[in-house]
Amino acid sequence: MGIQERKEREKERRRQQIMVAAKRVFSDRGFNRATMEDIAKEAELSPGTLYLYFKNKEELYASLSLRILQYLHIRVGHVRDEEGPPEKKLETLIEAMYDVYAFDPLILINMFHLQSSETLKNLSPELLEQIEDLSRKSIGAISSIFKEGIEKGVFIDRHPVALADIFWALFSGVVLWNTSKRIIDIRKDYLMQTLQAAFEVFGRGVTRNVALPAE
Amino acid sequence: MGIQERKEREKERRRQQIMVAAKRVFSDRGFNRATMEDIAKEAELSPGTLYLYFKNKEELYASLSLRILQYLHIRVGHVRDEEGPPEKKLETLIEAMYDVYAFDPLILINMFHLQSSETLKNLSPELLEQIEDLSRKSIGAISSIFKEGIEKGVFIDRHPVALADIFWALFSGVVLWNTSKRIIDIRKDYLMQTLQAAFEVFGRGVTRNVALPAE
Amino acid sequence: MGIQERKEREKERRRQQIMVAAKRVFSDRGFNRATMEDIAKEAELSPGTLYLYFKNKEELYASLSLRILQYLHIRVGHVRDEEGPPEKKLETLIEAMYDVYAFDPLILINMFHLQSSETLKNLSPELLEQIEDLSRKSIGAISSIFKEGIEKGVFIDRHPVALADIFWALFSGVVLWNTSKRIIDIRKDYLMQTLQAAFEVFGRGVTRNVALPAE
Amino acid sequence: MGIQERKEREKERRRQQIMVAAKRVFSDRGFNRATMEDIAKEAELSPGTLYLYFKNKEELYASLSLRILQYLHIRVGHVRDEEGPPEKKLETLIEAMYDVYAFDPLILINMFHLQSSETLKNLSPELLEQIEDLSRKSIGAISSIFKEGIEKGVFIDRHPVALADIFWALFSGVVLWNTSKRIIDIRKDYLMQTLQAAFEVFGRGVTRNVALPAE
């Protein structure tokens, strides 16, 4: 058993090693321009080995997203389950988003690309299922937060899933649009300011309150 | 002169014909899986002809975005220049977004993909310049609207460009996230509802008002 | 008839116009990298027009050689037919070579390339026949000069055609090798000195004389 | 170590295998008409494999020349370094040329084509450097031979490099011109006789001697 376990651990380590390399290469060159050989070199492995751990290039790419989705899932789960008023939870949720971004910015952007792309259609059913599952659960958890807020009269009475979608769309939209602007003008990076303002606007917009705090 | 003109018109028609075909194929298969031969077949032309009108595949892809960017630019310009209070202008701006979406949903999604992708880096300088220019001007026009609103005390006092970025990011984020959800579950399309709610939240969030309308 | 003639002349003028353009483009870019469109642009004509005057690209290329071959043929013919001792004729022959080179260096190099290349195999029988004919006649004329010299005891008793071949090979070899050296080191061009020395060596080598002039 | 060595050897064998096939195909069809697929088929390999050993078609073509250049370099080096009077060295040098020709006639002709062609300009700097280097050294060695002969009063007092150029130009010119004649009239091949006569003429021409042997 001990041997079994060690082998398992080693196998997992290898996977991580590959994913770390893949992340770097995909981030550098983008999905198309990155070759499996590039990744193999970066991981100091042979191309063949990559295929022992990942079915193909697309799955390797998608696998990167999985980790961050898991992290997202855990974090929003915690936010949903914590004690406190909805306003507070929204605040914590926003903080979670910053952490999700900080967890791995490049992979996050990778994932947003993936989400809205052709690649999604060509994944193996199992992997697609995992991605869907984590996405659904995360959106579900966010929805719950808004649902609670609506029920407590704190948030405006819109479909909780819609609010969750909007929240997520705003987050991903700002990150992507910022990336795009930086491609054009590499010097300026206003992501944090823009995200902060975006969440502020969202908070104000979703909050029902008559007596808004003086902005 | 008549001949010259006719030729010009025909040339433009050919371009359109190719772009229509390209749009279909790119939307169907995505950028990578779409081949120039696919597009040529769809356009009932030979592969070589495509290259008489577009320098390469990426430029053809990017050219699709240009038309919608021009439309966007015109629409937001009008909104900025029209008479009326900022609240009204925001409403018109939101309507413009619906129209931009309706103008060509597939191309719009194409464009959002383009914005946040490696492809952007590989365009010809001229085309990139055009895209940048229209983007900058459009964001600039949206900024002006918010600036006016801030100065008149209607909108919260945040950097107008940040508000414009947020507005645009929200729009693109919702459209992309919706697309993503539909890949997973093809049956449901809540785009319009979600967009509406998103703009409502944004409107509420950006409006300074003491006395918010009962939602 | 006058009209007929004028048309003929104009047609010939067009041909020349194209050949002038072709020469420039072929010299600049080499056979492969030169495109028919390049040549058409250089000639300020349309690609289609080129095909009214030349069957295809290879024939256009080969046609360039024909003019210089004709010039060569005329010049060596004159040398053969002139009065004077063989030594003098060899001198005049050498002068003719300089003139052939000066007649059009680029085309001459073109022709040497053509001679020893795949292209030769793919010409139309008529054109090939013309080239062969002029080559044969020119080599024939040179042979005659040597034959005469041999018979008069001035030149060494080797097969006159062999001597002609050697003479021509030396000339083309020096020109080609010089071209090659200039590709590598563009600054130095010792063609004239080398040619002069080459012909001197040849002259000394082919002359039977017991009493060689002190060199 | 044994394994390493075996792999090295096998790799070299593969390269040879490809070069042998390439030689055949290039000789048959010439550079342009030969396709990489042709060569791959001839080598009983897949097109992709060719690119594991050669960067592109031009480099494969040029690589053929390298071997013969190396052989040339070695042979002329030996001639230069051997003991004996200059006349004897020239004789040995001429013998070396026959051997160079015999070493691989097709490749030699290939190389002469390469030397005087556009292809040369498009090689990778490293390969070009190698070719240049070997050419320079070989011409240098030949020059040394002539230099010695001049100093000893055996050869006429011309620039040794010029004499080397002439010698090489004569050799390549005769080989190329013979090839050309054989394209036209495939039956007759007087190469050996012509070469012999050419070298004889050259020897006589370059030798200073007052008392030439009766020819």
Place this chain on the structure above:
DNA sequence: CATGAATGAGAGTTCATTCAT
């Protein structure tokens, strides 16, 4: 398990040539 040489289908692109105008 790991390797990495080999694969080979397939891509984008070019360009000599044609032909309706």
Place this chain on the structure above:
DNA sequence: GATGAATGAACTCTCATTCAT
């Protein structure tokens, strides 16, 4: 005769993937 847009075959080259070692 001249045009030049259109053709489409053919090319080089890439790279995800496989499999014998």
